[in-house]
Every structure is written in structure tokens, then in C-alpha cells.
Amino acid sequence: MQEGDYTFQLMVTDSSMQQSTAVVTVTVQPASNRPPVAVAGPDKELVFPVESTMLDGSRSRDDQGIVLYHWEHVRGPSTVEMENTDRAIATVSGLQVGTHHFQLTVTDRQGLSSTATLTVVVRKENNSPPRAQAGGHHVLVLPNNCITLDGSKSIDDQGVVSYLWVRDGQSPAAGDVIDGSDHSATLQLTNLVEGIYKFRLRVIDRQGASDTDTATVEVRPDPRKSGLVELILQVGVGQLAEQQKDTLVRQLAALLNVLDTDIKVQKIQAHSDLSTVIVFYVQSGPPFKVLKAADVVQNLHRQLAKEKADFLLFKVLRIDTAGCLLKCSGHGHCDPITKRCVCSQLWMENLIQRYIQDGESNCEWSIFYVTALALTLLVLMGGLPWLCIYCCKRRKRTKIRKKTKYTILDNIDDQERMELRPKFGIKHRSTEHNSSLMVSESEFDSDQDTIFSRERMERENPKVSMNGSLRNGASFSCCSKDR
Template identity: 80%
Template sequence: MQEGDYTFQLTVTDSAKQQSMAVVAVTVQPESNRPPVAVPGPDKELIFSVESTTLDGSRSTDDQGIALSHWEHVSGHGAGQVDGRDGVIAAAQALRAGAHRSRVTVTDPQGLSGTSTFTVAVRKASNSPPRAHAGGHRVRVLPSNDITLDGSRSTDDQGVVSYLWVRDGQSPAAGDVIGGSDRSAALQLTSLMEGVYTFRLQVVDGQGALDTDTATVEVRPDPRKSVLVELILQVGVGRLTEQQQDTLVRRLAALLNVLDSDVKVQKIQAHSDLSTVIVFYVQSGPPFKVLKAADVVRNLRRRLSKEKADFLLFKVLRIDTAGCLLRCSGHSHCDSFTKRCMCSQLWMENLQDGESNCEWSVFYVAALALTVLGLTGGMPWLCLYCRRKRTKIRKKTKYTILDSVDEQERMELRPKRGIKHRSMEHNSSLMVSELEFDSDQDTIFSRERMERGNPKVSVIGSLRNGAPFSYCSKDR
């Protein structure tokens, strides 16, 4: 029907052919449907690291009702996306810092539609870096060998999102991390041994800012280390029953043969897949006294050598002190696993009565002896050589008595028998030296000596105090 007025007449007839009529008027008016109005809600402002928000189009209107809604991401930084885009309510995801625009389109049953945009602004907040707190210095005393380092006291204004515990490279390698706890707030460690361990905790917040803190674990030796005995048996720890353990303890006490001795087992653990280590100490009394581990080990070794191999139910692989008590002559350290001295340089291990010790190395002793012998024997030769180098060569001199002296004077001037050639210069003042070398040696005569000599002898030259005198070959 088109727009306008229409009149319809209805005629009805019965079986007797009687009729009746009625008239109906129909007016067709022009269409009055309006398009819907899309209302996505007010714009939003979010603080990073919030990456999603709700898109609500439920307030959109139409005179005939909304038949369809559709959302789409129009613009924005990053890979923004819309989940549930064909519903009245959707969600904007993967939002990054900046402005993000989404558009909603609503359609009524007549196919008319309306659109509107929705803006989400994401801005970065002023972020403070986290503060790591690893727990500081902790102390453990053996045999307690496990500990938990708590980093949950670390703080951040937006919350810590990750934890990481890292062992320092200079720390002992002993100690196991339980259940991947090195990536959680609390680090759980077990099987620690004596030493100082350093762990660094790194915490990271949602924006990637990080901070670190250090915790140290000092594992101190067992105060009963000097009295603990270590017994290793050839049996898996899982096969050692409680009843066998009780029998083993009773037989150990019987072997010791100490009045009212009591074997106190401190721990039982696997040494390998096929061996078990039992650590214990022995107490006697009353009065109660803990026996020294070295004495217990020595006694047990002697007693076990006289018993059957299965006296302790299983084969004994080793029995020794739990801690290394060797002094190693003070020139090395004792390895806690092998119970033997790790001797330093110039020293070598010596097993005396089955006990490890350190003594001078034969090689170094021989080298030192040869060095001392060489120095002792070479010093006199070295001193003699240096003395010869420093001593000047003496010139030989030949003396001649002057011809003008008579026989009596010659006799007086001759040296006495047995007097060496060098002493002649002290017995006469009337001698002229003739040098065997090219140059003549200067001779000085003192007035005092001339007066003591023969008064008949004429002096070739005399000297005054302080006056030089030269005697040359032409003066002869």
C-alpha cells in the first residue's frame, strides 16, 4: 500500500440469501522510523601498566530497538585489539601508553545505523624503583644444614613482579636449591656444608626497574665435630630398616667395651646409591663423658679386625672421624672428604701409622742441601778471588851497595841470615834500588835514619820536612 486513504466494504450473505454490508477506512501515513543513537560511554584515562578496559555500548538507543552492535579499534599506539567486537559490551586489549580510539556501530531492525567513537588515554605514572631485601646475614650451625632466605620484604610502589636468587661465584658449591625456589620470594637451601655462602637477590617491577641486595649464610662447624665418628656401610639407605639400625647400635656399643657406653646416632644419610653413612658419638658414664672421636675410631678398627666381616650386619667400607682432625704439621689443610692432608709446596704427604701428615719434600731437601753445600764450599774461593783482584801487584826490587863503601861497612850493611829480602830496607839507609821495570821507583831517605847509620857514608841527597825528593837514573 502506498501513502493515502483507503476504503474497504465487507458484504456477508446467509443461506436465505439475505445480505449485510459494512465499510472500513484505512489511512496509510508516511514512514516515521529514526536511526539509532550509539552511546559508547564516557572516555577513560588509565595508568600504565593497565593494558585493558571495558567498552560499554549498552546505553545506545533507537525508537525500534537495537538489533546489532559492532566495535572496532580505530587508532592508537601499539597493537590494540577488541575482544567481543559484535556484542553490546566488549574489551579493549594490549593497550600501550598513549591515546586509543575505538568505534561502535549500532543498527535497528529497519537497517538504520548510528556510530560513535570512544577514547582511552593510557599514561605512564611516575615509577619508583623497587627496594630489594634479601635478609642480611644468617648463621647455621651443623648438623643443621638447611635454611630459607626470605626476600618477601622487598617493596615497590607498583609491586614486585619477579625474583631471582644468584649464588656468588666465590661461594662453596655445596648446597641444593629446593623446588626452583631461586625464582621465588623465598630461597630454600639444603645439604649445606661448612663455609660462607653469598646470594644476590634481584627484584624487578612491572616497568622493568630493578634492584639487588645481598644475603650471606655462614655455616659453622658442628661444635661436636671432634667427637663425631663416621661409619660407611655397603648398603643402600633405603634398605636399612629400623630394626637393623638398633642391632647395629648395640653391636657398636659392645665393640667399644666401655663401661655404660651409649652410642648416640646423629644422622643417617645416603653416601652413594649403594652405601650409607652413619654419624654418631659415644657417651660413657656416669659421670657422663663424650669420648674423643680419634680414640673411638682407633678402638673400633682394632676390634673390627678381630671380628667377622658381617658383625655389623653389612660390610664396613670406612670408619673415620666425621671431621678431619689432622694437624698436617701446620703446613697444609686437611680435606674433609678424604681425611688426608693436602700438603702445600715444598711439603709432601707422609703416611705414618696409617695417619696422613706432611714432611719436607725429598726433592726440595736435596736441592736445599746442594745449595747450602755449594755456598759453603764456594765462599772461600770467592773471597780469595775477590782479594786477588783487589791486591796490587808488588814490584820486585834489587838493591846494590854503593861502591864507595869499604869492606867493613859492606859487612855491616849486609842483611843477617834468615832475614827476608823485604826487611833489608829497614837495616840500611845506603841502598839504591834498581827496578826491574822501565820506570825507577822513588826512594825517600829520612834524616833520622841517616844519622843512625854509618857516619862515614855520604848521603846522596837529604830531605827537609815536607820537601819532595826525586831519584833518577842519571843521579847514580
């Protein structure tokens, strides 16, 4: 309704259709509006550092109601950030040390407005640095590979606002942090391996002061390490039930066939999608004693070879010691994956022991000596045939040289004379100028052999005289080799 007079008439009718009317007048006069009153609230004094603070102008008032609020930062460090500046309550963050002035403007329905100023003083208070406490030294014995380091005992006069755990660079890389706990007061670790770990804890207070402390975790080897056996079965780890595990333990105990033994399963984990690793040790007693893993593995291999392939519930893919226990003869190290020795330079495995005897990997042979022996055998094998051939030829030549033939040279024709000449180029006197009785094929016979030959001829033929003539008057000469 606008300013002025308004007249309204009312007519009423009853059941007999009788009517009556009345008139009323309404006068609208000009309004009397008062300006609003802005209230920004009392001044504030804060201690640095300040995350945020609230500016409350909700106590501002107006006779007809406030329709608009507006906050602004009018003076002070310029790092201030404001939110909800068009509402009665605004949020301020990023306050630095100093004095900040904020102004509130409110407006009513008639467009009248009012302002108010709020002062926020941020001061720096004397702060003591925090004191970090990481927990000190811890000892962990495998197979327990999990630990929690507690840094919650770190203290500060204004409270610790940040924790950070950092692994030392010389510590083993193995080991996992659970659920990002390296940014919390307690550090949770799992899958630790043998070695010494160092973790440095850094704590920070509200004013940015910090302190550090170091916690040490010593992971010692499993005292049963030499007795741990690793059995890999062809079954998914999710398909192996507790009842089946108990049955496998009983079957393994039956295979070992050793009195007063107890199989202790230490760990069951997935090896692949279709295989499972069971780590166990065999304990005998009392008195309780852990059997050597190598003996247990050898016994199981021998017994499984005698039994049927389906003796166990699942197919056995491999049985081996869980840890690599080989000494490698002091010339290498044992590969924990393949359970074989990795030899140092200039050393190699003893192949005879590896593949013929006990089959244990080693590093006993020096490559230098093996190479020298191989070359020696090669030379001997290559020279032996030549030596045999040479000896055979020399023996044959010796037999030919020692063979002597005699024949009467008189009364033979030229063709027969040529055939009876020695084969090795032995020079003889021409048969045309002597009357020798016989010719020798060997030119190496000694003079003594020639004399013995003459004496033997005289004894066998008395008609032959020592001067080479026949007793009946026919002369002859004995042919000897040329000197």
C-alpha cells in the same frame, strides 16, 4: 512467510461422522525496522603501567537484535594489542602513556549498523621507588644446613611485582635453591656448607623502578666435627628400617665397650644404590663429652677384627672419620673424599709411618732429602762390592810378595833353574857366574832383612863364614837382590 494475504480452512468431524468447516485469513504486511544503537561505554582514565583493560559494548541495543560486533583501535600509540574484537566485550593490552580512541560498530539482522567511540587516557603518575629488605645477617651452625631468607618486608607505594635473589660470585657454590624460590619473596636454601654466603635481593614495582639489598648467611662448622664417624653399610637406604637402625646403634655401643656412652646418629643418607652412610658421634658423660672420631674408628676397627663378619646386621664397607682431620704436617691439605693428605710440591708421605707404624697419612718427607739419601745409598751399595774385590786382590798380592823361598842353586840343571826363578820378573845374577847358595823371590826385601837372613844362616850352619865361603874351603856367595 512473505508479504501478502494467506487463507487457511479448518475442518472438524465428530463420532457420528458429522463435519463442519471454518476459514481464516492472515495478512503479512511489510516490516518497519529501526537501526541499532551502539554503546561503547564510558571513557576511561588509567595509570601507567597498565597490563590490560576491558572494552564493554554489551549495552548496545536493536529492536530486532544485534548480530555483529566489531572493535577497532582508531587513534593513539600503536603498541596496542586487542583480543575478542568480534564480541560485545573485547580485551586491550600494551597500552602506553597517551590517549587511545576505540570504535565499536554493531549490525542488526536487516544489515543496519551503528557506531560509537570510546576514549582511554593512560597517564603516568609520580612513583616512589621500592625499598628492598633482604633480611640482614644470619648465623647457621652445622649440621643444620637449611635456611629461609624472607624478603617479603620489601615495600613500595604501588606494590612490588617482581623478586629476584642472586648469589654473590665469591660465595661458596654449594647449596641448593628449593622449588625455584629465588624468584619469590622468600628464598629457601638447603645443603649449605661451611662458609659465608651473600645473596642480593632485587625488587621491582609496577613502573619498573627497582631497589636491591643484601642478606648474609654465615655457616659455622659443626662443634662436634672432630667426633663425627662415618659408617658405610652394604644396604640400600630405603631398605634400612628404624628398628634396624636402633639395633645397629646397640651393636656399635657393645663393640665400643666404654661405660656411660651414648651413640647419637646425626645423619643417614644414600651412598650409592646399594650402600648407606650413617654419620654418628659418641658422647660420654656426665659431664658430657664427645669422644674423638679417630679413637672411635680405631676402637671399632680393632673390635670388628675380633668379631665374626656377620656381627652387625649388615656388611661394613668402611669406617672412617666423617671429616678429614689430618694436619698433613703443614705441607699439604686433606682430601675430604679419600681422607688422605695431598702433599704440596717437593713433599711426600713418610712411608714408614704410613705403612709400618700408625698408618696415618702425612707429608713429612722432603723430596729433595729423599732423593739425596737414595742417591747416597745407591752409590754405597754399588761401591761396596768393588771395594771388597779390591781389598781381596790387594791382600792376596801382599801375601805373595812376602813369601820367600830358598834353594841351593849349585848342581841343578837348566830346567830346574828356570822353575826356581821368581814369578814377578825379579832380576837375578846368572847362576852360571856365581856360586850363591840361595835365591830370594822378593825384590822388595830391605838390606836389613838380607843381613838378618845371613846371620840366621850362619847360626844354623856354622860351616858358613861371613865372607860367603865354607869353612872346609869351599867358597860360596849369598845371592841378594839387585840394587
